[in-house]
Amino acid sequence: MLNLKDIVSEFAVEGKVEEVLPLGAGHINDSYKVRTQGGAPNYVLQRINHHIFKDVDALQNNIKRVTDHIRKKLSEKNEPDIARKVLALTPTKQGALYHCTPDGNYWRMAPYIANSKSVDEVSPKLSFLAGRAFGNFQSMLADLPAPPLAETIPNFHNIESRLVTFREAVKSNLAGRLLKVEDIVAEIEKRADEMCKVEQLHRDGKLPKRINHCDTKVNNILFDGNTDEALCVVDLDTVMPGFVVSDFGDFMRTGANHGKEDDENLSNVFFRMDIFEAYAKGYLETAKGFLTPLEVELLPFGAKLLTYMQTVRFLTDYLDGDTYYKIKHPEHNLQRTKAQLKLLLSMEENYPKMLELVTKL
Ligand code: GN1
């Protein structure tokens, strides 16, 4: 087992390392908080999951370009406290953006944003602030100079491609679990054509791709520890071109769920219109300037689409025998699938209200 402190010492960190502790609960990468002694900054060390992010070099270059661009924007606006409003990458002592250990793992470091907190549950107020923050993030990146960012995971939020993979998983039935989930497969197939409409609109030249975050969970925003002000957007691994409705929708999927993403008790899982309304207000405040009328109109559809997509992704992994998401027990991916499907049904019930609200805003 590699010593985490040795890995930290490959990077150009200030101060002496006191301890390295596990941090957060992501499904993909492993994160650690690096505490240093005295007044030196603390850091976040991450092992990058290179089975998922296969081109680590392209990944880290994306993050570098995105954070440099945002930093430039903030300094042009004379924003105070820039170090807490955009992530930074701590280079290695050789000046590289990541470090590869002899066991073939990839590591990166970033300063820990001081006096910040992440929240896992949202109130309407936080949701409004989160909407503004993600809208602002997209807006700051709208003029990122060419070339386009790399697609760190090809076809990441492409529902057509997700359905192709899903249907292969159904066909191969690798883990022998198909019989148990046939009714859910039918629910997925029933909605498949409708869900693919965004890709078609794109092919028809009606729906643009813009720079998206592609993991707009509320816990990917850091808030000020005292004032609740949204400081900065983190977890930039999947920042890449996509449909803005998909970022909007992923927040709804995660933030406007009354229950948990993997709630065992499905009666806890339902869609919260108060969160939807607050987020939509905040988001449109900062994003309205660059959105087309069709993009605005499709925001409620984005909520359904991303919840549907996550149902498909969890069920695919269940059928494949749990090779993608970290699981806590053998039926975890099925539990997640059921909770996401329940949320989708609840969104479908609320859909007319969502459309009405967006028209008013
Ligand atoms: C993964 O690791 P985390 O929680 O940030 C996944 C997202 C899923 C999410 C489901 C690279 O995100 O796309 O929506 O789990 N990230 C990747 O909770 O696949």
Ligand code: MG
């Ligand atoms: Mg993530």
